[in-house]
Amino acid sequence: MSDRVVPEPQRRRRRPTKQGVVLSAELIVDTAIRLIGQHGAEALTVRRLGAALGADPSAVYRYFHSTDDLLLAIADELIGRAQHGWQPTGDWRTDLRAIGLRIHASYQAHPQAALLAAHRTTGRTHEIAAVEAILGILRTAGFPDAEAVRVYHAFVDQSLAFAALDAAALALPAPAAAADLQVWQASYARLDAATHPHIAATAHLLTADMRRSGYPYALDLLLDAAGARLRSAGAGHDG
Amino acid sequence: MSDRVVPEPQRRRRRPTKQGVVLSAELIVDTAIRLIGQHGAEALTVRRLGAALGADPSAVYRYFHSTDDLLLAIADELIGRAQHGWQPTGDWRTDLRAIGLRIHASYQAHPQAALLAAHRTTGRTHEIAAVEAILGILRTAGFPDAEAVRVYHAFVDQSLAFAALDAAALALPAPAAAADLQVWQASYARLDAATHPHIAATAHLLTADMRRSGYPYALDLLLDAAGARLRSAGAGHDG
DNA sequence: AGGCTATGTCAAGCGAGTTGACGTAGAGAA
DNA sequence: TTCTCTACGTCAACTCGCTTGACATAGCCT
CATH class of the missing domain: 1.10.10 (Arc Repressor Mutant, subunit A)
Structure with missing residues (x-):
């Protein structure tokens, strides 16, 4: 009713x-x-x-x-809070990196709402503003339009995808979350070097690295590759 | 009990x-x-x-x-199905790309299950086999251990994150999914060039590109960047 | 042939979201 | 001031979720 x-x-x-x-x-x-x-x-x-x-x-x-109705209202509120106070520096790599980390961080602050919101296209004012800003950064940096759109797509989807992935980990019931982390020590760290040489050789690095989000490094890789394509493709363009 | x-x-x-x-x-x-x-x-x-x-x-x-235990078993089964019948070529880039696309495809085949399972660490046989394979590819290619682990982490999380993101789109109730796609034509394509110059200039490219998954392009960017780091870091390595 | 026990079944407990019925507080009109 | 009307807070109960203790029995092992 x-x-x-x-x-x-x-x-x-x-x-x-x-x-x-x-x-x-x-x-x-x-x-x-x-x-x-x-x-x-x-x-x-x-x-x-x-x-x-x-x-x-x-x-x-x-x-x-319903509770779903309530959660959508929460998500909408969070979108508003996320954009608050960002200023561009003019350097495309710095700006994109900052935006990516901001999106990620703001979703991490409210994992459950993030899970609901991350994969929806709202078409509302805050989202439109973000799209315009990111496209502007890329085109001003000299990316040709077709390339700018592809990079935009990869960048945004990667940010949202990681945000949802990491939010899901945070939103997990406590015992399940603990179990997921424990797996790296309880299971992977104990594998035999004879049957699993590569895991055994890197187990200590794995248990340390898997605690953190893979997003910052993945973001750097994406920006690295985008920069390389910008250098080779748009060599003679004006901003 | x-x-x-x-x-x-x-x-x-x-x-x-x-x-x-x-x-x-x-x-x-x-x-x-x-x-x-x-x-x-x-x-x-x-x-x-x-x-x-x-x-x-x-x-x-x-x-x-528990149901969570069952869910992990489901997740591991999906990982196993992704690996089924795969054979390495020996070229690290080709192999990683194939594995990434396979994982993505396997989860897309069962979007609803992917939504539940993509963000869990199972520590079970299929997952362990996949981890060993990917680490092996990277270390054999000449990545130093620390770099191999970071690339592994970014690669796997990117695959699973995009799998979940795209699964979420597929799993959406039909009307909601249609609405999300429609936004690009109904909202973004109609924005004024005076207020949103960058969106207006690329609207036709956006509406076309946003229909597809951003994953293949994002994966290529990640592999590009990883290759660059391999060249600069491990210049004198065998493998 | 007989016993041990793995395992399918039953019934019940707890906690989730949700809703129909009810009474009353309090704004608005006279 | 008083009267009316209704918004909305409350209560109780319903359905459906997961989980588990107790019980019965099928079927492997000796």
């Missing part, structure tokens, strides 16, 4: 809950984001959200049709 | 269920993958899996400690 939700403009009463809290869609979204940040991904359940708000869990359904 | 599970080597009886099915870990994994493929990721519940198998849902717990 989605008809429980009253559209924003028609809301009238600001009736406090038993515990004295005056609810609003905004307050619910903020509380949900805080809940995820404080107690991990599993903390976001309607029951716990109700408790954190000081209201009956079902009160949430007066503001959102 | 994880002690319900009897390790493979100790299994003795092959007792049929009421409906006459003889269970096995393999059969359960295959059935689960089929279930997901036919009815979407949400179809994978222990109850439905039991029904599809022709067994009581709790019978699954005689073979897997």
